[in-house]
Amino acid sequence: MEDWNELRLVLAIQRGGGLTAASAALGIDHSTAFRRLKALEAQLGVRLFERLPGGVYQPTEAGARIAAGAERMEDEFLALGRDVVGGDHRLSGRLRVTSSETLAYSQLTAHLAAFRRAHPGIVVELSIDNRVLSLSRREADIALRPVRPKEGDLWGRKLAGVAWALYAAPAYVEAHGGVPKSGKLDGHALIGWDEAASGIRAAEWLAQSAAPSAVVYRTNSLVNQLIAARAGVGLALLPCYLGDDDPGVVRAAARPVAELEGELWIVTHADLRKTARVRAFFDLVGAGLANQADLFEGRRSGRAIV
Incomplete structure (x- = not known):
């Protein structure tokens, strides 16, 4: 196996449970994913996945071993990328942020506008997604989450309670x-x-x-x-x-x-906490949201007809 893309394909099929999810994750069409998997199995002379009803692909022992090796390689690759980005002191470049739909709709966008005015060299890419995206796999650089992070390699702070x-x-x-x-x-x-x-x-x-x-x-x-x-x-x-x-x-x-009663957290990967644009986002957007704690915690004088 000389091509990293072959390993990525096996890993994507295992993670997604089938070719449809894998092809979407890799940005290729379904037929291409199918042909590449068949060619790889023919090259190795071993079956990597059992095809189950409903389009489910279950890894064989060989497939699971290859996927595990690919994941270790991916971890090293991502760690190297975070190490390089973590030392970036420029207030420019791309910053990927993920947030829930409700926060983006109601409060976040005004703070992003202020952030853009303060740091015009930083391009913010906002992913509105109620799923918990992986910061370790660089699906986002910063996450605004409604739960306390449990992963040991993440770093962040609580901004407010949520009522x-x-x-x-x-x-x-x-x-x-x-x-x-x-x-x-x-x-x-x-x-x-x-x-x-x-x-x-x-x-x-x-x-x-x-x-x-x-x-x-x-x-x-x-x-x-x-x-x-x-x-x-x-x-x-x-x-x-x-x-x-x-x-x-x-x-x-x-x-x-x-x-x-819940919580609102701002989180990044520990390797990125010293990146200039990440620090700037924490300082401006994170602080701005924290200053609205009375609104998040339901303590602002609300209109009620009861």
Whole structure:
């Protein structure tokens, strides 16, 4: 095996579980990935993947060994890249940032505009993705995350707590009343996530607090849930930094939901923490978001009709 791309292909198929995900990750078409895998297996004289129903590719022992070796090589390559970038003292170049849809929609963009004015030589690439992208694999240089990082090679700080509350259009609350202090949602039309949502604390809380029949509108986008609440569809459970800052909705319950208190973190890889453009982003954007802690934590005087 003389071509690094052969190793990358095996690793991508193992990570993605099939050719479709691997071809997307590598930027090649499905037929090219298939031909390259067949050629590699013929060259080595060994089968690297078992083809299972549904297009699933399960690595054989040989395939798993090659993928493990490719991952070690990738780790070394990425570490070398981080080492070089980590010593970059220029306030110029590309900076890849990842954020959730709600943060980008409501608060982040204004801080990015201020960052651009202060550092016009830095090109910010914002990836709006609710998944946790890998900073070790350089899928992003900086992440704004709703959870404390667990990986030991990451470095960052907590910017604020994050509170959640129930919101609706003023006309809806005036017509149907607010949520009583008991927290019961009886009689209210609810806006929620699609039924396939899993691992979302707010979605789980809503499912435990009301019957499925109470949910009259479902969407996997919190921004669209806000828009639906603004249009009078019903109550939406939203982070306070999204709901309290929107003039089209009010709190249907004065207090945030205590069980859903979360956090907002700004994180980078430890190897990049001294890079000039990373430090500049932490200092300007990170500090700007931290200064809004009252909004994130639901302590700003919100409009409520209860």
